[in-house]
Amino acid sequence: MVPRLMTAFSGPLLEIERRFLDAMPEIERWLRGQWQEHTPPFYGSVDLRNAGFKLAPVDMNLFPGGFNNLDATFLPLCVQAAMAAIDRICPDARRLLLIPEKHTRNLFYLQNVAQLAAILRLTGLDVRLGSWSPEIDRPTPVALPDGSSLLLEPLLRSRSRLGLEGFDPCAILLNNDLSAGIPPILQNLDGQFVLPPLHAGWALRRKSNHFAAYDEVAGDFARLVGIDPWRINPYFSVCSSVNFHERQGEDCLAANVDAVLGLIREKYQQYGIEETPYVVVKADAGTYGMGVMTVKDAAQVTGLNRRQRNKMSVIKEGLAVSQVIIQEGVHSYERVGSGSDEGVAEPVVYMIDRFVVGGFYRVHSGRGKDENLNAPGMHFEPLAFETSCSLPDHCQNPDAAPNRFYVYGVVARLAQLAASLELERTAPIEEQVACA
Incomplete structure (x- = not known):
């Protein structure tokens, strides 16, 4: 199923897509050169927003x-x-330990773990699943809706190595974002690769570091293809020392919201865009769509009521929010589905290493084009992408499915490249590790 993009807003994006298609050899050569200099994260996913005039x-x-x-x-x-x-x-790797999130009762998430383990086993690896959850004190099978099951096993730490009983892996793949902190059992390992590195977890990572790196990548790329970098890059700013319960940092929030909205208004005026500018205020660390609010006027972030303060005060694992990113809001004009299932949609592109490996649409029938879609009531359209985002078709129009998805894939790879820079710049002193 191909998403429906409102044609009234497709003109400017068609121009961007045409630029991408015309510059495809240069784009792929430039990206190949970047990957020679920077190591991509093991995997990643990127949420995109397509406003018609901006992606x-x-x-x-x-x-x-x-x-x-x-x-x-x-x-x-x-x-x-x-x-x-x-x-x-680790070319000689034979065994890989996969560590998922602790919420073992979330069957939707565990189906993701099962699929990830299946992918890794097809590479020839012996893959087993470990957990530091107190609930997993012995090998524990978990039944999945499709009739299959996962076996979760308690982690064992032996001096400076981590594994399972009778299982000493070369590499450890985290599918746990470390929102609650880096547990001692993962620290100071010797001779084992931990992927992604520990500082990629939300205990240390900040979204503002990522988008600072992306700003640099987008600028270089925009010069390569001859476009305004704003077409692929959201404005942002940061407020530290925020405490929503105590109303601390409201002045900083209001000033930064006003400043980012002012920059957006200038661009809208430059390009004749009649939409209402907005920003998204969200926790600078964290995921799951928590600690997020849409703002169209600086006055909205002062004098928040108790319900709004409670919503913004905590994120996953109940952690308090102390720093926020104020990010330009990008409207989403794509709609997927029909009838009661039709809703605003945003593409989510998945990558392993430097390669785009697929994508789907996050859809929400109860949210508007200027609202956060990562919220209760969302659903996914796994069949929305008819191509892999890797192979454009120059014989078709720029907005044909393979060409639009190719553009999505390029922008997603720019974000993956920015993540590479981000991790390089925020890494602690490197420790020498080698395959066991």
Whole structure:
């Protein structure tokens, strides 16, 4: 199923798509050169927003949890990309320990874990699942809706190595974003690759660091293809020392919201865009769509009521919000589905290593084009992408499905490249690790 983009807003985006198609050889050559200089994260997913006049990433997840939402036709791409990543990191790897999130009762999430484990096993690895959850004190089978099951086992720490009983892995793949902090059992390991690195977790990571790196990447790329970088890049700013319960930091919030809205208004005026500018205020660390609010006027962030303050005060694992990013809101004019299932949609592109391996649409029938779609009531359309985002078709129009999805894939790879820079710049002193 191909998404429906409102044609009234397709003109400017068609121009961008045409630029991407015309510059395809230069784009792929430039990206190839970037990957020679920078190591991509093991995997990632990017939330994009398509406003018709602008296409930009609004979030970058380094611990993607929706592999079960990818269409089965993407499986070969996933396996090939995983093989390339493993060959680069540890060519002799035979055993891999996969550590998922602790919420073992979320069957939708566990179906993602099962699919991820299946992909990794198809690369030739012996894959087992470990957990530090107190609930997992012995090998524990978990039944899945499709009739299959997962076996979760308690982690065992032996001096400076981590594994399971009778299982000593070369590599450890985290599908746990470390929102609650880095547990001691993962610290100071010797001779084992931890993927992604520990500082990629939300205990240390900040969205503002990612978008600062993306701003640099988008600027370089825009010069390459001859476009205004704003067409693929959201404005943002940051407020620290925020405490919503105590109303601390409201002046900083109001000033930054007003400043970002002012920049957006200038661009809208420059391009004759009649939409209402808005920003999204969200926790600078964290995921799951928590701690997020849409703002169209600076006055909206002062004098928040108790319900609004409670909503913005905590994120996953009940952690308090102390720093927020004020990000330009990007309207989404794509709609997917029919009848009661029709809703505003945003593409989510999945990558392993430097390769796009598929995507799907996050859809919400109860939200508007200027609202956060990562909220209760959303659903996914796993069949929305008819192509892999890797192969454009120059014989078709720029907005034909393979060409639009190619553009999505390029912008997603820019975000993946920005994540590479982000992790390089925020890394602690490197420790020498080698394959066991």
